Amino acid sequence: MRNKIRRILQYSFIAIFVVSLCSAANAADPLPSWNDGTAKEAILKFVTTVTDKSSKDYVEPAKRIATFDNDGTLWVEYPMYTQVLFAFDRVKKLAPQHPEWKTKQPFKALLAGDMKTVAASGMKGVAELVMASHAGMTGDEFEQEVSKWFTTNKNTHLDRLYKECIYQPQLELLAYLRANEFKTFIVSGGGIQFMRPMTMKAYGIPPWQVVGSSIVSKFEIKDGKPELVRMPKIDFVDDKAGKPVGIYEHIGVRPILAFGNSDSDMQMIQYAKGGEGRRLGLFVHHTDAEREYAYDRKSHVGTLDKALDQAAANDWIIVDMKKDWKQVFPAK
């Protein structure tokens, strides 16, 4: 009996010890890769306030919606959007089945490695390359192609797979928000079906919490199998003023927190901040040429110009990567 009691008491102490450890972990800094400063303080203050039942700014969990841009906000977009690189690779792979590309621009230039001519073809040219590489197959086939590409293709400058060029401070922020009963969504100008194969593993965001641009798809019975077939036609552009529209259609709740990194995210952040009660809007400012890249007003991707000028007047938080982020990428 004595031994039994001792054992019960021992277990109790162990249990108490484990519980204390957990509490200590909770009490610890939830954003260890963020340096102390305005941005971190604003985030902590915001989350503490909207989850405090005694606060006039309390927000019930069902309304705790946070939306994040993807390119340049959750993962690297510089010097070129990952999806465009995927499109380039895929056009090269499909070229043997398309002899007509040998004489058709910008395909001809891309296949010859003449990136200057590709760039000169502008958004119209790039859109043609994206269309040719994203359509003409079923949804399942596209998912497989994208998943395969993600397993082997690297950003050589950073020496990481593209799907691993994600920001450690943002991973912590996403986890912190979810621990506080937020639902976290991606709202990106990128292709919705291009992102979905990687968002769960990379960010803990399931496919149905990803909003993005899309091409038209069509239901067909193909070789006796019911499939979605991807068509070479733009359906929806989830960028700039399209972002609030994408949020309204896909989420149906106005976010209370929105995070972007370029002028294309301004409307999403205006929409989020336009609701009643306390709201938070943030932009990543890429200032770190050493650990990542430095670009803003004049950049060909992720242009951050007007938003920088209007930030103070609108109470938007500018997150300075160099200053605010202790660590940029997850440890390898």
Added chain:
Amino acid sequence: MRNKIRRILQYSFIAIFVVSLCSAANAADPLPSWNDGTAKEAILKFVTTVTDKSSKDYVEPAKRIATFDNDGTLWVEYPMYTQVLFAFDRVKKLAPQHPEWKTKQPFKALLAGDMKTVAASGMKGVAELVMASHAGMTGDEFEQEVSKWFTTNKNTHLDRLYKECIYQPQLELLAYLRANEFKTFIVSGGGIQFMRPMTMKAYGIPPWQVVGSSIVSKFEIKDGKPELVRMPKIDFVDDKAGKPVGIYEHIGVRPILAFGNSDSDMQMIQYAKGGEGRRLGLFVHHTDAEREYAYDRKSHVGTLDKALDQAAANDWIIVDMKKDWKQVFPAK
């Protein structure tokens, strides 16, 4: 010391007792409003199998997607879709601001209570009424209008608010699926923003798990406030072959269970059943003139005709409301 031990042991016994009680509750019938029969058996067998790690048909939680039609599957659609009744009411309410409706059909007929002429205007006429009553306001205003309407408008035949004309067996099924780590979605031909104000309270389904038809919306700064403005133009029809498209765009995962009640749900169910592994497709058959309504092949709403003919060959489960449902509506 002796007392302390006794107390610790007592607490342990209480804890064990409580845990046993919970297990007993789990072991109880999860679908008490479903009569024993083919349908109930098929559901229980399916859920047990796909959640059994030792089964070759095991499905990981992230892929446990269930989609439900709304009109006629989760709530009453007869003798007229709830959303159309809302549109009629709203046109009447807005009439003083639209003197032109006095001479314009089908508005004139509706305002005069001449429902025969309204019906004769067909889908085109009804679409005009829906447009006029659903557009020309912000998303927030529309949500308020719908929410208000839901609090007072009744199906007099059933003597229930429309938002409470929901099927008890389906509420149990939704809860049972969620308890087994399914994500439950609505995929309806009804308006996405019309349904959203009621789906969480009625079914436990949050706004972002509702897929439906939509009109175009546009982001605008209106009186200094960033808003979505609803435009009188169809954006997407989430019906028939549109349902798999809506699923692909909004959810991004092929469902393993799909539940409908009319020929308009056939494509959704084909798509769900077309994936690998074990799948379940079901239709509600409205056979109960006494407790609800009886209609199928010749009905003007929720026509169930081809699906009845093709059910056996496709292994679709036909749920016979009269025979399979012990109770149709929740207790008041």
